[in-house]
Amino acid sequence: MDELLLGIDMGTSSSKGALTTPDGEIVASTTRSHAMSLPRPGWAEVDAEQVWWGDVVDVARELVGRGGSRIAGVCVSGVGPCLVLCTGDARPVRPAILYGIDSRATAEIEELTHRFGADEVVRRCGKALSSQAVGPKLLWARRHEPEVWERASRWYGSSSFITARLTGEYVLDHLTASQCDPLYDIRARDWNREWAAEIVGELPLPELAWSGEIVGKVTRRAAAETGLAEGTPVSAGTVDAWAEAFSAGVRRPGDLMIMYGSTVFFVGQLSEPRVDSTLWTTSGVEPDTYTLAAGMATSGSLTGWLQDIVGGVPFEQLVGEAQQIPAGSEGLVMLPYFAGERTPHFDARARGVVAGLSLRHTRGHLFRAAYEGIAFGTREILELLDDASERPAQLIAVGGGTQSRLWTQIVSDVCGRTQVLPRETIGASYGDALLAGIGAGLLEPGTDWSTIDRTVTPDESVREVYDDLYATYRELYPATREHVHRLARLQEQRAPS
Template sequence: MLLGIDLGTGSVKALLLAIDGTVIAEASHAYTVQAPQPGWAETDPAEWWQAVAIAVRTVMQNQDDCLPNDRVLAIGLSGQMHGVVLTDEQGEPLRPAILWADTRSSAVVERYRTLPLNLHKQLANPITTGMAGATLLWLEAQEPAIYKTARWTLQPKDWLRFRLTGAVATEPSDASGTLLYDVMADTWAIDVLEALHLRANWLPAIVPSASIAGSLTVEAAAHLGLQSGLPVVAGAADTAAAMLGTGVLAPGIVQLTVGSGAQIVTLRSQPIPDPQVRTHLYRAALPHQWYTLAAMQNAGLALEWVRQLLGLSWQQVYAEAFTVAPGCEGLTFLPYFTGERTPHLDPNARGAWVGLGLHHTRSHLMRSALEGVAFSLKQGLEAIVATGIDANELRLAGGGTLEPEWKQLLADVLQLPLHSITVSTASARGAAILAGMGSGAYADLSAVPPVSSTAYPTMPRSPDVGLTDAWSRYQSLYPQLRYWRKHLP
């Protein structure tokens, strides 16, 4: 068996994968994201460590009784991108981890914009808050003692691997999402670090995603309930691992994943940056591959906030929202609760309901939230297409797109056929596959078992006047509200 561990934003997921690709068992355990100040997002890594043990022990207890003599051959990791975990020499965190959704660096990130053009070309990505480089600039300015004391700056899953093995490393898919990485040269961007006066000696060595980066220590094995000495593979960033886990192995597929945020991704065989710098370009989990990413920060995150605010169960959400006509009788929702990346690159963007009237009910509020998230995905798709990608249909993945009426709304807004695929815990599955590749269970990529799933196509209906009008309102609102935010007290 192969064990994949995905260290997500709000929970860790563990998955046991048989060599033939069968999912044997899976489990998850949640932890908290703290916001000690508005715009901040932090988690104590000690919570990650405890949650990993609970999830792994649970998944081992839940494994199929028909495999009593099977054992874990290797461990693979995936995790949330962009964060910063500052540690001492032994890997002990010096402060809570700062996460991708954190916008505290919005002022200091302007230092990136003063870099010369040749350095921007090395980064090949939009300059946004929440990235490790921007966060480190904030830490240098605001917490200089910790900044100077720290021995390592790590991505979340790389910190977890350090804790599991005692070995420090990163790999290209996570490193390329830090704004400290030369995407074109495939290495740390030392010129950028020097220009920003950031330290370079605390960055870990970069190893291939499928390489063995260490072995499970006796202490970590006791914590997880596993045998010590197990090989631990470097792993990959969650989006890169999820592509591997859902079977996106070659260019030509465009995939939409909806979770807390949403991502539209497609593989490339060459690193081709977005000339408008609205989408991201990162390294994939497999060698000699990159992927273009449109990243929308507020999908399930915004819908969950609205659901709780309105006092609805998810069953009530779908039962009530779709009794309302498309366009919600003039009500429009912007989902930018944590700022937005694609296409606005604006950490200060905020959410809103606009057009409220006495005739609107909570059903209108909920339906407009679903439409607003769908419209944000449409803007992300347009940005992907503008990079030269042909999108004639979308593969749809992620747990946030199971309800048929919600899928139909997405198809109607995007005006593309959607082919839903049902893959359990895609990032953890991708991590397990990397464990198989690194440990020799899979001799090469051709030995990786194909994704066993059924595609359920959802075809778009003819454009609805209500949705068409709502889309026009949606597009016009962000520029107007941005002006209001900038010019009014």
């Protein structure tokens, strides 16, 4: 058997590994489920040592044992942007603070926006500061946990933490760095060192690399833990959503990925940087590229919550019940802001709203209304992306949620858009394997493994119903904002310290 490539992705609810040949054939794959911690309202954390490194060790050991050939390259992606404060040997000093679903740094966002100027932040960083940004999380940790801060000598994202454990190198990929606002200058493609110094103080900034670039080799210690051969090349890696977009062939300007996962996330390829305060402009996975991104705060996590509160009814049964409900859920509209909202509101105190409930509504109605609420949020974001750049030429749907044909159909119906689904749906780990192959020199940089499997087209017969309910959806947030903000403050006051 020829040399193989190993990609590992650490998602919100699981870690996945894919072992592939250089032509993209999947030799073996595996998954490890895990959970994030929600210790207080607005907080979302992960034990990076036990969960992320533990998963990588387990996944690598299993796939190395199943491969039967030498692994020529490794690449890891993970949820992000996150903050992992560590000692000099990449040992975490506190749980990792997660991406935009962790909204603890609200005061720091406001302070840094005021200090540097909202317009200047958008101009230099490509986006406004929000709960998605790492800079305010760094300042929060420095301010609120000084003892922890004193113990830290380096800081990482989720994937760069694993890369450090594998290689000993202190490196961050450009794409992740471009989400560490306001530390990175999007046009200079380098650290904004003046602003960074005010936030990180004496903590050094990591070296920058492109996602597929080889940044080190597996050390003897990492080899003993993971089963990987000492000296195996390791690429820089990146954020999971962009690795997934890479796996799906989102490589050309006009391509747009919609990722159905714990959250809904969008990555569109740009021909040049375009700045919009309601969206995120980032560096791309490949050198000298840019993307325009957006993301909701909840989606698959919302349907999982519904499954829990109805007593763990099998997911397939709930989908079947929802499928029997007519479009529009018989007058039920849900705002899916159960963990605040990112795009387009950037409101950490937004909360879920279910409008129109009656005694005749069932759990099937609620489940369908959740899918429809997520679809309405998707439509709102797609309209923003249309306004900020050219209308996407191709909408590529990926992620575990695409296995629910009902969900993808509702999104096409609500949005009036056709979606194409790739044949391989394993996700970001597949993109990681491709990046590993490019980095190791086994593949040309332009290699694309993606092929289209099926197409989802909108049902025009339900367009009028959804257009009407979409108008209601758009009106609900401003109409209820002040009320849910008061409730959110009450939740925060009663949260455990």
